[in-house]
Amino acid sequence: MESKCILEKSSVGTSVGGVVDFNYRPGRYNSRVPAVAKSSFTPGPIFYKCVTDGGSTAAVKNERTSSVGSGHSPGVGILQNVEKTAVRDQKDIGSTGILKRASPTLCLGMGRQLPGSSISLDIRNPGKQAELANSIRPAQGQNVPQAEIQPLPSSHIPVPRNRNPSGHADKEVMAATVLTSLSTSPLVLYPSCVPTEPASKTWKEVLSASYSSSTSGNWSWDASDQSVPSTPSPPLSKDANTGFLHSAQGDDASEDVSESTHFMFEDPIPRKRKNSMKVMFKCLWKNCEKVLSTSSGIQRHIRTVHLGRNSDSDYSDGEEDFYYSEIEVNMDSLTEGLSSLTPTSPTTAGPPPIFPPPLSDVSRSEYVGVNGSQSHTSSLLSQSAPSTLCHIRTDHAYQATAPVSIPVGPELAGIGSGNGIGPGTGTGTGNGISVSWQQPPPVIFKGAPGPVTHVRTVSIGEKRQPAVSTHATVSKNHALLTPATKSAPGTRKPRGEAKKCRKVYGMEKRDMWCTACRWKKACQRFTD
DNA sequence: GTTGCCGGGCC
DNA sequence: GGCCCGGCAAC
Ligand SMILES: [Zn+2]
Numbered sequence: 313m314e315s316k317c318i319l320e321k322s323s324v325g326t327s328v329g330g331v332v333d334f335n336y337r338p339g340r341y342n343s344r345v346p347a348v349a350k351s352s353f354t355p356g357p358i359f360y361k362c363v364t365d366g367g368s369t370a371a372v373k374n375e376r377t378s379s380v381g382s383g384h385s386p387g388v389g390i391l392q393n394v395e396k397t398a399v400r401d402q403k404d405i406g407s408t409g410i411l412k413r414a415s416p417t418l419c420l421g422m423g424r425q426l427p428g429s430s431i432s433l434d435i436r437n438p439g440k441q442a443e444l445a446n447s448i449r450p451a452q453g454q455n456v457p458q459a460e461i462q463p464l465p466s467s468h469i470p471v472p473r474n475r476n477p478s479g480h481a482d483k484e485v486m487a488a489t490v491l492t493s494l495s496t497s498p499l500v501l502y503p504s505c506v507p508t509e510p511a512s513k514t515w516k517e518v519l520s521a522s523y524s525s526s527t528s529g530n531w532s533w534d535a536s537d538q539s540v541p542s543t544p545s546p547p548l549s550k551d552a553n554t555g556f557l558h559s560a561q562g563d564d565a566s567e568d569v570s571e572s573t574h575f576m577f578e579d580p581i582p583r584k585r586k587n588s589m590k591v592m593f594k595c596l597w598k599n600c601e602k603v604l605s606t607s608s609g610i611q612r613h614i615r616t617v618h619l620g621r622n623s624d625s626d627y628s629d630g631e632e633d634f635y636y637s638e639i640e641v642n643m644d645s646l647t648e649g650l651s652s653l654t655p656t657s658p659t660t661a662g663p664p665p666i667f668p669p670p671l672s673d674v675s676r677s678e679y680v681g682v683n684g685s686q687s688h689t690s691s692l693l694s695q696s697a698p699s700t701l702c703h704i705r706t707d708h709a710y711q712a713t714a715p716v717s718i719p720v721g722p723e724l725a726g727i728g729s730g731n732g733i734g735p736g737t738g739t740g741t742g743n744g745i746s747v748s749w750q751q752p753p754p755v756i757f758k759g760a761p762g763p764v765t766h767v768r769t770v771s772i773g774e775k776r777q778p779a780v781s782t783h784a785t786v787s788k789n790h791a792l793l794t795p796a797t798k799s800a801p802g803t804r805k806p807r808g809e810a811k812k813c814r815k816v817y818g819m820e821k822r823d824m825w826c827t828a829c830r831w832k833k834a835c836q837r838f839t840d
Numbered sequence: 841g842t843t844g845c846c847g848g849g850c851c
Numbered sequence: 852g853g854c855c856c857g858g859c860a861a862c
Contacts, residue, residue: 807845811843812844814842832844832845833846834846835845
């Protein structure tokens with residue numbers, strides 16, 4: 313998917329700083345393009361509000377006054393009708409982020425309380441990895457003690473945890489080997505964050521961040537990254553943190569606004585863990601989808617086929633480890649599917665996110681925990697950092713509705729639900745760990761004050777595929793997708809009490825209505 | 841009469 | 852799929 317930066321495309325009818333650009337077009341009520349509301353409701357830091365054409369608005373507070381862009385791509389992506397809003401900080405740390413450079417605090421507020429805790433490496437691009445090693449460390453060194461900077465090799469070069477210690481050669485040696493070999497390696501490792509925490513923790517974060525099942529195909533691979541795309545990745549639900557991983561990559565990529573990385577949001581509905589999972593080993597070599605049932609087999613495959621090692625030799629220098637990952641094949645996902653019949657079922661992710669091999673391995677294992685329950689996820693997040701998840705909906709939900717959660721600073725939770733943005737309603741759950749809004753036109757994301765909490769992108773309304781494990785696996789799932797029970801025709805739901813856009817805004821302000829209302833469909837903004 | 845929105849049509 | 856609107860049921 314591609315999120316566009318509305319700001320950049322003024323033609324779309326976006327306004328910043330309260331300027332309204334109405335783009336009327338002939339029609340019954342004339343206005344087609346949603347007007348942008350003024351950003352008057354929030355005193356304090358600068359607020360930018362961007363409106364998408366669905367009428368939804370996203371606002372960003374940026375302490376730096378750097379430019380902010382938001383975009384959405386209606387109907388783009390896995391699910392049609394998905395509207396995505398991306399808000400990003402283009403300059404400064406912002407864009408990429410969080411992870412970029414030496415600001416541990418940038419990880420969406422996650423790291424704030426744990427100095428240096430936000431660092432993690434995303435191993436997607438070996439080449440990047442190498443770069444990272446070179447470029448990041450120095451930067452890192454500024455703020456972090458050397459000891460922390462050079463955590464266990466494993467933290468930099470993720471190796472699937474569950475893998476048998478095949479030739480657990482010296483890890484250091486491995487690391488060195490990897491670094492040197494990565495440049496030519498098919499795998500792409502990518503630095504996502506600067507690791508400052510113990511590896512174990514880091515991975516957890518990574519896991520929790522895991523991948524989004526969502527849409528965005530935009531994993532920001534750079535040219536060198538292309539090796540991975542073909543690699544199937546298991547759809548995982550991820551939480552907000554995910555975005556960070558990406559953003560961490562190069563400055564170049566991240567700075568480019570158009571190249572927005574997206575946050576993946578966790579599934580609105582937690583998925584259950586599947587039972588019959590069989591562990592398989594999948595070759596991660598580019599264009600190689602080989603899946604074997606044994607690690608030795610896969611290692612041999614890699615050695616002989618990809619590494620050009622002597623086929624009859626069992627000698628392993630451990631390098632193969634980087635080229636395969638364990639995957640769990642779901643043997644009976646079907647039963648699960650039954651529970652997720654509804655169209656909006658969050659069971660899965662959209663287009664299989666490209667899954668960085670080693671990471672995938674890790675994430676997979678973590679995946680269970682993450683998906684296990686929403687609450688669990690929250691707890692994870694809260695542990696590592698005070699981030700808040702916000703579930704938001706946009707008007708375009710009509711086209712595809714799916715709550716999205718985005719990480720925001722703790723403060724946000726209060727703002728979102730407390731101060732109420734217009735007619736919206738906010739509900740905070742528990743400790744304000746997650747907030748869900750059904751908000752009126754303006755959807756506002758505000759970064760936490762202080763270091764920087766950037767909400768980089770928001771994707772909305774993503775449908776997920778039922779896929780549970782790797783898609784290397786056979787998809788039995790499709791069988792599960794039986795049509796949801798159809799409500800008996802003729803039964804009309806009683807009208808909800810809530811005032812809908814029509815009534816709230818009136819015909820005069822039809823442009824403020826949510827898309828659904830404009831189309832005379834069930835209102836998505838003010839749901840019952 | 842107004843509002844909400846289903847169902848269906850047009851592009 | 853996006854968009855619009857006739858028409859009907861609920862207010
Ligand atoms: Zn509405």
